[in-house]
Structure formats: structure tokens, C-alpha cells
Amino acid sequence: MDLYQHFRKEEYPFIDQVLSWREEVTTRYQHRLTDFLHPREQKIFETVIGNDEELQLSFFGGWNQAERKRAVLAPYYEEVCESTFEMDLLQATFxxxxxxxEHRDVLGAFLSAGIKRKKIGDIVIHNDTIQIVVAKDITGYLITNVTSIKKATVTFVSVSMQERLPSQDKWQSHTATCASLRLDVMLKEMYQMSRQQAVTLIKKGLVKVNFQTIEESAYLLEEEDLISIRGKGRSRITELQGRTKKDKIRVVFEKLL
Structure with a gap:
């Protein structure tokens, strides 16, 4: 069976990367540590590796409900622990x-310092405290180079993972019935807008699916897809519950409050 037929064309390069990692671990008998992966990449990784008894695949992102996580692919006999993921928790106050x-301000400051998004995990802001998980190899650089966010002077320090704050994200569940899983149709239902408004947002490049800008209204969504519209927040499809008697698709989705 062709592995690629289960995935979207734009995901093929990542599948190739996973296959390369699998070959590397299988032949060298050493684990492979990835950068931070978003949820769709994690799902693809799990699917490609499958139930290979010679390998073990583990994810860790600092928080129990972390969205972005690093992955370790290792021989089945190798011990994988938290330190294997080589990440630090940085904290600052303002x-x-x-x-x-806000989240986007922190991320913007880090990216402006020349750090690639894949080196950064989840960000939590609670009251006057910022916490962010990063790959250990960039910790020193970040502490030295990220000294302000917006108009605030900040000093990041490395703290124990045991000091991590609870995630402040709150998701609200909804159920809808849709004629199809087209992106424009789903946006209409999820964000309570007209289909023409949805099409306009898509054409303007303001809509992302799994962190990738999508400019095709007919793009088909799938279970576990994460959708975001600039200025209108994020949502994710949590379950497809089949079709109704009127042949519509019952969709359960969540929106970030």
C-alpha cells in the first residue's frame, strides 16, 4: 500500500524526513531527536512509524497538554527520559x-532575534510571568539576545521544569452539521460568518491550516486539523461523527476562548 496516499501532497516532504529518520535510527542504533513539531506533524510521525516493534517513539513538550513537542525516535531497548529531549524552560517577568x-508579542520577540520557530515550544503567560520552552542549544543565545518585549525590559532565566505554570488556554466545544469539509464551508460554521466572507479571508492569505497558509477555498479539512484566522482566533476539529439522515457531516470542533 502506498504510504503517501493517506496524506496531503504538501505533507510529502515531512513524510520523507520521517522515513529518513527511521532509516538512520535503524542502521545506526542511535536515537534521533527532532525540533519542536506541531500536532499534525506529530500525528504523521506516529502514523509513519506505526507499530514497528524495533523502535519507540516518544514526545515531550514541557507541559502535559503541550501543543508543540520534540520527538525522540529510538531503538526499543534504549531508555528515554525527560533529559533526552534536551529542552529548557525560560522564565521572565514584566x-x-x-x-x-500576549503570546504573539513573545513569539515575535524571539523570531526577531533570529530564532527559527521550530526551536521554540509552547508559551504560557500568566499575570506578569512569561514561560517558554526552548531547545537547550539556543538557551544561552536567547537569554543574551531577547532583552525586551514590546516596550518592556525583560530578563529570561532558566528555571526547573517543575516550576512550569499551568496552560492558560481554554477551549470550548461545539457541534455543527456541514454539507462538506471544504475550508470555506467549515469557516462559515465555525466562525459564524457568510461563506463569501470566508472565501475573502482565504484569498487574502489570512487563514492557516496546521500552521500553513491555505489559499484554496475547496481545501478539504480532516479530523484533528488546527485552523487559525488572523484576528479571529483558533479552532480545531476534534471529531467527525459520520453523516446525518440528510447526508450532512456532523462535526465536533473546539474554539480557543
Whole structure:
């Protein structure tokens, strides 16, 4: 059976990468540590490796419900522990009375410092405290080079993973029935807008599916897809419950509050 037929064309390069990692671990008998992967990449990784009894695949992102995680692919007999994932938890505080800092501000500051997104895990902001998980090999660089966010001076320090704050994300579940899983149709239902509004947002490049900009209204969504619209938040499909008597698709999805 052709492995690729189960995936979208734009996902083929990542599948090739996973196959390369599998070959490397199988022939060299050494584990392979990846950068941070988003949920769709994690799903693809799991599917490609399957039930290979010679290998073990583990994920860790710092938090129990972390969205982005590093993966370790290792021979079945190798011990994999938290330290194998080589990540640090960085923390900083800011004057909450004078400046409001959001997730995008923190991420923007890190990317402006020349750090690639794949080196950064989840970000949690609670009251005046920022925490972010990063690959250990960039910790020193980040502490030295990220000293301000918006108009606030910040000093990041490395803290124990045991000090991590709970995620502040809250998702609300909804159920809808849709004629199809086309992107424009789903946006209409999930964001309570007209289909023409959805098409316009897609054509303007404001819609992402699994962190990739999609400009095709007819793009078909799947279970576990993460959708985001610039300025309108994020949502994700959690379950496809089959068809109704009127031949519509019953979809369970969540929206980030």
C-alpha cells in the first residue's frame, strides 16, 4: 500500500524526513531527536512509524497538554527520559501595570532575534510571568539576545521544569452539521460568518491550516486539523461523527476562548 496516499501532497516532504529518520535510527542504533513539531506533524510521525516493534517513539513538550513537542525516535531497548529531549524552560517577568504582553508579542520577540520557530515550544503567560520552552542549544543565545518585549525590559532565566505554570488556554466545544469539509464551508460554521466572507479571508492569505497558509477555498479539512484566522482566533476539529439522515457531516470542533 502506498504510504503517501493517506496524506496531503504538501505533507510529502515531512513524510520523507520521517522515513529518513527511521532509516538512520535503524542502521545506526542511535536515537534521533527532532525540533519542536506541531500536532499534525506529530500525528504523521506516529502514523509513519506505526507499530514497528524495533523502535519507540516518544514526545515531550514541557507541559502535559503541550501543543508543540520534540520527538525522540529510538531503538526499543534504549531508555528515554525527560533529559533526552534536551529542552529548557525560560522564565521572565514584566510590569503588568504598564504593558500588556500576549503570546504573539513573545513569539515575535524571539523570531526577531533570529530564532527559527521550530526551536521554540509552547508559551504560557500568566499575570506578569512569561514561560517558554526552548531547545537547550539556543538557551544561552536567547537569554543574551531577547532583552525586551514590546516596550518592556525583560530578563529570561532558566528555571526547573517543575516550576512550569499551568496552560492558560481554554477551549470550548461545539457541534455543527456541514454539507462538506471544504475550508470555506467549515469557516462559515465555525466562525459564524457568510461563506463569501470566508472565501475573502482565504484569498487574502489570512487563514492557516496546521500552521500553513491555505489559499484554496475547496481545501478539504480532516479530523484533528488546527485552523487559525488572523484576528479571529483558533479552532480545531476534534471529531467527525459520520453523516446525518440528510447526508450532512456532523462535526465536533473546539474554539480557543
Amino acid at each position: 510590569p503588568q501595570k504598564f504593558v500588556s504582553i
